[in-house]
Amino acid sequence: MKNKIRVLIAKPGLDGHDRGAKVVAKALRDAGMEVIYTGLRQTPEQIVKTAIQEDVDLIGLSILSGAHMNICPKLLELMKENDIENIPVFVGGIVPPDDAEELKRMGIKEVFGPGTPLSTIVEKIRQLFSEVES
Amino acid sequence: MKDLLEKMQNGDIKSLAKLITYLENHPEDRFVENLPSKGAKVIGFTGSPGAGKSTLVNAVISQLRRENRTVGVIAIDPTSPFTGGSFLGDRIRMKTHFLDDGVFIRSMGSGTSLGGLNESVFDVIKLMDAFGFDYILIETVGAGQSEVDIVYVSDIVVLILSPGMGDDIQFLKSGIMEIGDIYVINKSDLDGADFYKMRLESMLSLSNVKKPIVKTIATSGVGVEELIFNIKKLLSKFHNNGEIRKRKERRLKKHAESILIKRIQKSLEKISEFDKLSNVISKVINDICKNN
Numbered sequence: 316m317k318n319k320i321r322v323l324i325a326k327p328g329l330d331g332h333d334r335g336a337k338v339v340a341k342a343l344r345d346a347g348m349e350v351i352y353t354g355l356r357q358t359p360e361q362i363v364k365t366a367i368q369e370d371v372d373l374i375g376l377s378i379l380s381g382a383h384m385n386i387c388p389k390l391l392e393l394m395k396e397n398d399i400e401n402i403p404v405f406v407g408g409i410v411p412p413d414d415a416e417e418l419k420r421m422g423i424k425e426v427f428g429p430g431t432p433l434s435t436i437v438e439k440i441r442q443l444f445s446e447v448e449s
Numbered sequence: 450m451k452d453l454l455e456k457m458q459n460g461d462i463k464s465l466a467k468l469i470t471y472l473e474n475h476p477e478d479r480f481v482e483n484l485p486s487k488g489a490k491v492i493g494f495t496g497s498p499g500a501g502k503s504t505l506v507n508a509v510i511s512q513l514r515r516e517n518r519t520v521g522v523i524a525i526d527p528t529s530p531f532t533g534g535s536f537l538g539d540r541i542r543m544k545t546h547f548l549d550d551g552v553f554i555r556s557m558g559s560g561t562s563l564g565g566l567n568e569s570v571f572d573v574i575k576l577m578d579a580f581g582f583d584y585i586l587i588e589t590v591g592a593g594q595s596e597v598d599i600v601y602v603s604d605i606v607v608l609i610l611s612p613g614m615g616d617d618i619q620f621l622k623s624g625i626m627e628i629g630d631i632y633v634i635n636k637s638d639l640d641g642a643d644f645y646k647m648r649l650e651s652m653l654s655l656s657n658v659k660k661p662i663v664k665t666i667a668t669s670g671v672g673v674e675e676l677i678f679n680i681k682k683l684l685s686k687f688h689n690n691g692e693i694r695k696r697k698e699r700r701l702k703k704h705a706e707s708i709l710i711k712r713i714q715k716s717l718e719k720i721s722e723f724d725k726l727s728n729v730i731s732k733v734i735n736d737i738c739k740n741n
């Protein structure tokens with residue numbers, strides 16, 4: 316039995332804006348979660364090591380640079396190598412619908428486009444968490 | 450569980466991380482007590498929000514790594530008393546070490562019970578010590594009186610100040626400043642650092658223990674070697690004069706106290722009838738004796 320949801324919010328890619336990521340991070344905090352926030356320009360290697368050390372329940376990526384088709388498969392591959400592929404990954408950012416489908420096929424659990432209500436994100440994350448817990 | 454412990458003792462990071470989570474969720478499980486200590490040095494870093502604690506911890510890690518020491522970090526940020534959630538952002542400043550296998554960083558919420566510190570931090574330190582880190586660095590924010598709690602978990606406390614935060618000098622009067630064994634004036638690249646140091650020196654001269662003051666620029670690493678030199682010097686002094694042992698005893702006592710308080714609260718909640726105070730007290734004592 317676990318009393319708190321731990322979420323890693325990371326911002327891979329080279330673009331320099333993390334306002335959106337921070338807004339989501341704070342919404343999750345306000346929903347009672349522990350949010351580990353690592354800031355800009357995270358490589359998949361850094362994200363995986365952080366996820367292991369922090370023993371997070373979920374990983375959220377904020378990607379605005381359009382690099383999602385590049386970053387996500389790399390991350391998922393690396394997670395598999397490190398035996399943590401059971402941690403659900405969700406993506407927030409600007410992702411065209413076709414790409415979103417493709418990402419989900421790869422194993423990304425959820426894609427949140429711009430304008431997704433924060434309450435929806437919170438709810439989905441709780442749902443993802445209870446799915447892995449059980 | 451046994452499996453995790455064995456793996457952890459053989460140096461497996463993932464098992465260490467899982468055990469920390471387990472401890473956070475099962476504070477009553479005392480398995481850590483049977484783990485042998487490997488003699489980690491536990492250094493607390495505290496100070497006002499934004500003083501540069503994480504940046505300084507980052508710079509200290511870099512220096513310790515140059516000396517081939519392994520480092521475990523516990524980075525504590527406040528838990529909201531209203532929602533129970535926390536935004537743990539200290540890692541932002543420690544990115545340089547994310548890929549280094551000699552560095553383990555764990556973020557924790559301060560929790561809502563014991564003031565500035567999450568109660569499980571006592572056990573997490575024991576676990577990290579058993580894992581075998583040479584140094585354990587703990588960062589906590591100094592938000593109020595409760596901050597003195599960092600004193601109970603570390604061998605040495607480094608208090609981080611920065612010029613332009615005039616209010617820090619106010620802290621001196623309130624007693625918070627006294628918890629520092631070493632004072633750091635960080636951001637000494639900013640105007641007013643020398644003046645700030647002078648004021649601090651004159652405040653501290655009133656006390657009869659002479660404490661080191663080190664000026665640093667955490668962003669560039671200036672002064673960090675001097676800081677570590679002072680930490681080591683003080684550690685060996687504390688070893689020789691018995692202070693370390695005294696502090697370990699104090700830590701144990703505080704930990705026992707926090708567990709007992711929780712235990713008492715639990716028993717109090719079970720009571721339905723509040724008639725006479727003496728009855729309530731003996732009911733609590735009975736309940737504790739019965740269930741222990």
Ligand SMILES: Nc1nc2c(ncn2[C@@H]2O[C@H](COP(=O)(O)OP(=O)(O)OP(=O)(O)O)[C@@H](O)[C@H]2O)c(=O)[nH]1
Pocket residue numbers: 496497498499500501502503504505539542590635636637638639665666667668669
């Ligand atoms: N000029 C200057 N800025 C610094 C120095 N050290 C840290 N900073 C900056 O101060 C800001 C806060 O630094 P942090 O290391 O996050 O401070 P902190 O005390 O850990 O903050 P909290 O954990 O939020 O309480 C950052 O923008 C740092 O870059 C320094 O020596 N000089």
Ligand SMILES: [Mg+2]
Pocket residue numbers: 502503504538539588
């Ligand atoms: Mg910090």
